[in-house]
Amino acid sequence: MHAQPSEISDNELLAAVSRGDEQALAVLYDRYRLILFGLILRILHDRNEAEDVLQETFLQVWRRAGDFDATRGRAFTWLVTIARSRALDRLRALGSRARTAEEVVAHSAQDVTGDAAEEAVKSEQGKIVRQALEELPEEQKRTLFLAYFEGLTQSEIAARLGDPLGTVKTRMRAGLMKLREVLRQDSRGL
């Protein structure tokens, strides 16, 4: 890879990783560690667990980069899907362990938010998405977040919020349609 890392597309990087290019994986890590770690930490609320899952995520990327098919979705989606699935699996595994007072302290890592990296916070793509989310009604946002960050199904969300199932479905669809609009408007690819 002779081009500057920032000039190489995600698809090219994943192709290089599938050929065993360690440097390409390092570039992907540098490019996405902040957003992926933020996502995993938001799901797990525990810094140690989250770092462990971040490592698992990139090991899976290393082993499975050959499975990525650019015709079936964006590389960004592929990466966040791995990170989210791994984090939710860990969340469930932790939940199934007998935890007493541990429950009380498991969230103590939530106070570790001071070192958010500015470049990612300021990234254009993140800004557009957060702007779109801010425009969503609070209940639509909450429904989407419960599904995305807690891995709840439609029925579980309805039970959690005490809302009818039909309402939950409508809110989720409306919220996701808004995000699809963002995706379509930004042809540069977020």
Next chain:
Amino acid sequence: MEHLEYEELLTLHALDALDAPDRRKLEEHLESCSVCRAELAEMRDAAGLLAHASTAVEPGAEVRERILSSIRAEGHSAKASEVNNVVPIAPQRKANAPSYWLKIAAGIALVGLIFWLVSVFLVQNHKISNLTAQIEAQRWELEREREARRRDQEALALLNSRDSRRMDLTGTAQAQNARAVFIFDQKSGKAMLMTDGLPMAPAGMAYEVWFIPKGQAPMPGKTFTVDPAGKAMMMDEMPAAARENAVVAITLEPEKGSASPTGAIYLASPAS
């Protein structure tokens, strides 16, 4: 089921939120419907954008090196298998003298022996790398467990302490449904906060704890964020000056925290 109804299910499937019977129905349909498969791919791309709703956070600097070390260890196995897959090329032309055959046979045997030795070396080397990686992972896991146990003990000690005091925080006009419990040890100052019903902090912002001793300026505690249900649990330390007679309050601040409160109060304990 009509095609349109499947489209409804696709949205929920993109968020992995379908209940099992609906999911099975949709997956059967997807096998034969390329339109829905394409729609699902786009919906998944849209759902993936939700990752941007979380605050970007820098992981520990050592994580990068841990990942790169692990993949280097795996890389050895790929190289070893490449060597194993090498097939020596057999001589194509016939030779007349038996001594020539012997030389060829000896040559092939020698090459075979070298390959075998290299393979054994690489496989062993790979096993050692794997074992080292496993030991490192176990050591790390152990340290993590120790840390978790230490935190458990801290929380239990606080809950069981005779010197622990409880304060109930109620939501202000900013968050009328919010509430929180603050428990602290009057001697050691160790403290624990549990919130419920707080709105999620906007990007770049976090909640900050304040200890306000009577007649004195607010003293900052730690910052924290909440989950979609408005819940958070965190450990903190209460300054000695605030342990006798203080109000505990929560404000919304820039995520790195403020030295003195700048944002609105969301939760506060009653003034004594």
